[in-house]
Amino acid sequence: MPFNAIPAEDFLNREPELNYLKGLPKLKENALGGDVFLEGARGMGKTELLKQLYRNLFWENNVVPFYYSFKTANLKGAYFAKDYFTRFVRQYISFVKKEPSIADNVAKPLQRLMPAISSLGLYWLIDYIEDFQEHVSKNDFYWQLVAAISAPVVASRKTRKPVIVMLDDFDAAARLYDASLGDAHGLISLFGESMGNRRCPHVITGSAGALESIFTDHSLIGMTEQMRLGPLPKDLAVALFRAHLTNLKIASAPGLQFEFLDILRGNPLYIRNIAKAAWKMQKKELNEKDLIECYSFEVSKGETAFYCSSVFSSYAKNPVKRKAMLKLLMYAFENGRIEDSKRLSMVSGLGEAETETILGTMENSGIIRDKDAVFQDFIRCLFMMEIEGRNANDAREKIEAKYKSEREESCFELVIPMNYNAELVVAKAVEQIGKNINLDSEFLNFLQLALIEVCINAIEHSGSYEKKVFLKFITKPDKLEIIIENSGRPFSLESLKEVPVEEKLRIGMKRGWGYKLFHKIMDSVKVERVNDRTRVILTKDIKVKEVLQ
Amino acid sequence: MKSVQFSVASRLEGDAAIIYPKGYLNNLSGESLVIECGIYIGKGITKIVVNFSETDLINSIGISMLLQVIEDLKNIKGTICCTNMSKFLRDTFEMLGLMQHMLVFPVESDALNYLKTRKL
Numbered sequence: 001m002p003f004n005a006i007p008a009e010d011f012l013n014r015e016p017e018l019n020y021l022k023g024l025p026k027l028k029e030n031a032l033g034g035d036v037f038l039e040g041a042r043g044m045g046k047t048e049l050l051k052q053l054y055r056n057l058f059w060e061n062n063v064v065p066f067y068y069s070f071k072t073a074n075l076k077g078a079y080f081a082k083d084y085f086t087r088f089v090r091q092y093i094s095f096v097k098k099e100p101s102i103a104d105n106v107a108k109p110l111q112r113l114m115p116a117i118s119s120l121g122l123y124w125l126i127d128y129i130e131d132f133q134e135h136v137s138k139n140d141f142y143w144q145l146v147a148a149i150s151a152p153v154v155a156s157r158k159t160r161k162p163v164i165v166m167l168d169d170f171d172a173a174a175r176l177y178d179a180s181l182g183d184a185h186g187l188i189s190l191f192g193e194s195m196g197n198r199r200c201p202h203v204i205t206g207s208a209g210a211l212e213s214i215f216t217d218h219s220l221i222g223m224t225e226q227m228r229l230g231p232l233p234k235d236l237a238v239a240l241f242r243a244h245l246t247n248l249k250i251a252s253a254p255g256l257q258f259e260f261l262d263i264l265r266g267n268p269l270y271i272r273n274i275a276k277a278a279w280k281m282q283k284k285e286l287n288e289k290d291l292i293e294c295y296s297f298e299v300s301k302g303e304t305a306f307y308c309s310s311v312f313s314s315y316a317k318n319p320v321k322r323k324a325m326l327k328l329l330m331y332a333f334e335n336g337r338i339e340d341s342k343r344l345s346m347v348s349g350l351g352e353a354e355t356e357t358i359l360g361t362m363e364n365s366g367i368i369r370d371k372d373a374v375f376q377d378f379i380r381c382l383f384m385m386e387i388e389g390r391n392a393n394d395a396r397e398k399i400e401a402k403y404k405s406e407r408e409e410s411c412f413e414l415v416i417p418m419n420y421n422a423e424l425v426v427a428k429a430v431e432q433i434g435k436n437i438n439l440d441s442e443f444l445n446f447l448q449l450a451l452i453e454v455c456i457n458a459i460e461h462s463g464s465y466e467k468k469v470f471l472k473f474i475t476k477p478d479k480l481e482i483i484i485e486n487s488g489r490p491f492s493l494e495s496l497k498e499v500p501v502e503e504k505l506r507i508g509m510k511r512g513w514g515y516k517l518f519h520k521i522m523d524s525v526k527v528e529r530v531n532d533r534t535r536v537i538l539t540k541d542i543k544v545k546e547v548l549q
Numbered sequence: 550m551k552s553v554q555f556s557v558a559s560r561l562e563g564d565a566a567i568i569y570p571k572g573y574l575n576n577l578s579g580e581s582l583v584i585e586c587g588i589y590i591g592k593g594i595t596k597i598v599v600n601f602s603e604t605d606l607i608n609s610i611g612i613s614m615l616l617q618v619i620e621d622l623k624n625i626k627g628t629i630c631c632t633n634m635s636k637f638l639r640d641t642f643e644m645l646g647l648m649q650h651m652l653v654f655p656v657e658s659d660a661l662n663y664l665k666t667r668k669l
Contacts, residue, residue, distance in 0.1 A: 424573060427606065445606070445637040452608045513609035513645060520644050 004051070014049055017227060021053050024201035025063050025162035033225055034201040040229030041372065042311060043269030046205045049229065050166040053203070057164060064095050064163040066152050070172035070206075077141055077178050077187060085132055085148035086110055089117075089125065092155055096120055124158045141178055149190050156199035163200050167191075171206035195224075231266030240268060244275030245286065253287040260291040260403070263373050270374050273304045292403045299377040300396035308378040315361050323387065324350050325358050330383045332362070333376050409476045410436075416455070418467040418486075423455035426471060430482070437475050439542065447480070447540065450521040453514035454484050454536050462488030462534065482538040490529055557581045559589070565596035565664050567657060571603040579614025586618045595627035598660045602633035612645065619650050628652065630660035 021036065028034025038046045050067055057065035066088055073080055087106075093116055094103035102108075102116075110129055117125050128151070135143040152163040167173070176187040195202045204224075232240060238258045245252060252258075264270040277294040278286055280302075286294075298304040316322035328344060345355040381395040390398075414429055416422040427448040434444040451471075458469045464487045472483040519525055524539040555578035558569040566589035570582050586597055597618070622629050630652045634642070642648050654660040 421573075421575070423608070424606075442637050445635075446641075448606065449608070449637075449641065452606070456608060456610065513612050516645060517609060517641070 014045065014052070014229075017049060017229065018052055018056065020227070021049075021164070021203055022056060022060075022063070024164060024203070025199070028198055028201045029162070031198070033223060034198075035195055035224040036201070036203045037224050037226050038203060038205045038229060039226050041231075041267065042375070043267045043307070044229045044231065045268040046229055047168050048268065050168055050203060050205070053164070054166065058095055058100070059098075061098075062161070064092060064152075064155060064159075064161055065166065066091050066163055067166040067168070069168040071169045073172065075172065075175050075177060077145055077176055077184065078136075080176060081141075081144040081148040082136070085144075085151055088148070088151040088155075089113065089129065092125070093117060093120070093122075096122070125155070128154055145176075145187065145190055149194050152200050153194050153197045156197070160199075165194065165200055165202045167202060167204045167206075169206050170204040232268060232271075233266060234262065237261055237264065237266040237271055241271050241275055244272055245278065248275060248279040250275070250278050250283055251285045253285050256287055258288075258291070260288055260295065260407070263295070263403075265373070267372075267374070269307070270298075270304060273298050273302060273307075277302050288407065289404065292400055292407070295377075295403070296396045296400035299374060299399060300381040301392045304374060305378055305381065308375055309382075311375075312379070312382070316358075320350070321354075321358060324355070325362065326379065326383050326387055328355070328358060328362065329379050330387075333379065405476060409474055411475075412473040414471045414473070416469050416471070418459045418462075418464065418469060422459070422469070423452045426451050426455055426469075429471075430473065433473050433475060434480075437477075437480075437542075439480075446521045450518040450538060451482060451484075453518045454538065457514050458484065458486040458488075458534070462486050464488030478542055480540045480542060482540075484536045484538070485533045487533050490534055555581070557585045559585050561589070561594070562661060563665065564594065565598055565661060566594045567598045567600060567661075569600050569603060572605065574604055574607040574611030574614070576610040576614070579611040579617075582611075583614050583617050583621075586621065590621055590625060590627070595622065595625055596630075596664050597622060597627065598630045598632060598657060598664070600632050600657045601635070601638055602657075604638065605635075607638065607641065612641075612647070616647070616650075619647075623650075628664065630654055630664065632657045632660045 024034050024036065038049065040046050047069070054065040054067045057063045068084060068087060073083060086109075089110060090105070090108070090113065091103045093113060094100060097116065097120065102113075110133075114126065114129075117129075128147075132144065132147045135147055152165050155161075156163045170191075173188040173191065175181070176184065178184040191202075194200055202224075231237070238261060241258060241261060242252065261271070261274075264274065274291065274294050277298045278290065281290075281294060281297060283290050283294070299308075312325075313322075316325045327349065331344065344359065345352045350358070377399055381392070381399060384390040384395040384398060385392060412429070412433055414426065416425050430447050430451055431444055434447060439447075455469055455471075458464070466487045468486065470485040474481040474483075518538065521540075522538045523541050524537070526537040526539075528535045528537070555570070555572035555574065557578070558571065560567050566586070568582065568585055570578065572578065574582070582599075589597060599615075599618075619629055621627075629650075631642075632654045633656055634653065639648075639653065642651075652660070652663070654663065
């Protein structure tokens with residue numbers, strides 16, 4: 001419904017776009033353009049922009065607004081024609097009478113609108129409705145469609161008032177059919193005539209790739225300019241969130257910086273949903289921890305999950321494909337890339353050809369390319385529920401735990417050359433990292449020693465051509481994790497044997513202390529082989545006595 | 550952790566040699582330590598005091614060098630005393646089972662007194 005837009009004062013940072021769209025009739029009249037394809041990631045506010053445009057034009061009275069959403073449209077041609085036509089008539093009368101309720105009342109049939117049309121003196125419209133009904137009674141499918149699609153053009157011609165036609169999710173129109181799905185390709189091109197009309201600028205949304213394949217007439221694409229709706233800048237995203245909270249009568253804790261909202265990347269839909277989740281969860285005063293809880297709820301079973309689910313289902317229609325796609329997406333998120341289908345068919349559990357098809361769908365959907373953290377977390381939840389058999393609460397808790405611990409951790413990375421005394425650089429680094437988290441100096445000496453030993457091991461024994469050691473320090477309030485990686489000869493803990501000092505003295509073997517040292521110092525030592533690299537993971541639980549108070 | 554270039558200083562007091570390793574005790578510095586002790590052992594000295602007051606960090610190679618000194622002294626029935634060790638160094642040696650192969654004193658003078666009064 002075009003009138004269920006959010007209050008204008010809460011619609012932030014889109015004034016330039018809104019003003020530009022309002023000026024389209026002038027541009028089109030002067031042949032300077034006039035049709036706009038609105039582009040933007042899911043939830044970025046494309047539909048909301050159309051609704052705001054509609055409301056503005058409705059009350060300004062200079063341009064007739066018409067909004068149609070293909071998202072929920074019945075795509076059987078005859079139904080569509082009737083629906084499109086009726087909605088146009090209803091919205092037109094609503095505009096003339098300045099009665100929003102007429103546009104919103106979808107249950108009122110055309111016949112019942114006749115007295116109102118007549119009282120307004122819109123006799124051309126009565127004629128046009130009668131013409132349309134004649135096509136219907138003759139069962140003339142083609143002319144029903146043409147008459148419906150041409151209605152805005154006819155109205156603008158008769159009244160000399162421009163009509164802005166807003167077609168939301170327009171690419172769905174490519175699936176219009178006559179009697180059965182796929183029996184009438186190209187019906188969407190019937191919109192070409194209407195789009196080319198100088199008094200009817202069109203603003204459309206949908207997938208850019210789909211639109212290119214829809215229009216065989218490239219001049220139409222040529223005259224359609226793209227307008228990209230980017231994310232809200234951070235300050236405005238926070239302002240929008242605060243506005244939602246105020247409307248929902250939720251306070252925010254003093255000093256709350258809303259850092260966690262960064263994950264939403266200025267997406268107005270996600271921002272609104274988190275605010276609503278806070279309301280549903282009966283939060284009275286929001287803090288950073290609450291934000292994480294609301295977010296975890298949203299991506300596991302909230303409105304965001306529902307929304308993402310409908311997006312995901314549109315790409316994965318059958319259960320087998322759905323499961324395979326979930327596995328592949330998880331793999332891609334964890335590894336940051338999609339590799340060759342031969343290898344990934346093992347992940348998906350399907351054949352190479354089927355895997356290739358799914359990968360193609362994933363590529364076109366932009367799910368991986370968009371790097372939408374919210375959608376990725378939704379997929380993680382879905383994976384936990386549908387592949388691992390966990391319940392929604394369990395999945396929610398996992399996501400919550402992930403972000404709570406992430407907020408409290410910091411990460412440092414360091415690369416050292418395999419040079420003499422390079423391990424001292426690492427020792428120096430861990431000393432400062434330890435000081436940052438208030439570890440006491442004696443405990444730090446042991447950490448330094450453990451790290452020195454692992455680095456010496458890599459430098460002396462790996463035979464690496466790369467001659468580099470990669471280190472990552474992850475500090476959490478209760479744990480320090482150090483990951484050391486280097487290429488070269490594999491190293492395994494099993495190959496190491498502890499030799500007592502007496503034995504060392506007896507046999508003259510004085511080396512081989514390193515393993516014993518880092519094993520005694522750290523709480524856990526794990527060695528993995530990742531491709532051609534050896535990865536040693538050292539973990540130390542930080543006890544209270546090891547932290548300076 | 551201080552960034553001190555490793556060096557070994559030494560002096561002779563009576564029939565005991567006192568060695569001062571300074572800085573990070575690793576392979577090269579450990580070798581210097583072995584050489585320094587070797588010089589005294591070559592001169593017939595069987596009592597060696599290693600004062601660790603200026604040793605801030607050690608690695609396993611340095612430890613193996615120290616083990617070499619212990620072995621060299623053991624072969625001539627000599628004595629090694631370690632003094633002024635930080636808790637970290639003591640704990641590390643303890644961890645590796647080295648303590649039972651050396652005599653440990655809080656300060657250098659204690660070790661020297663011990664070596665003077667005890668007939669070894």
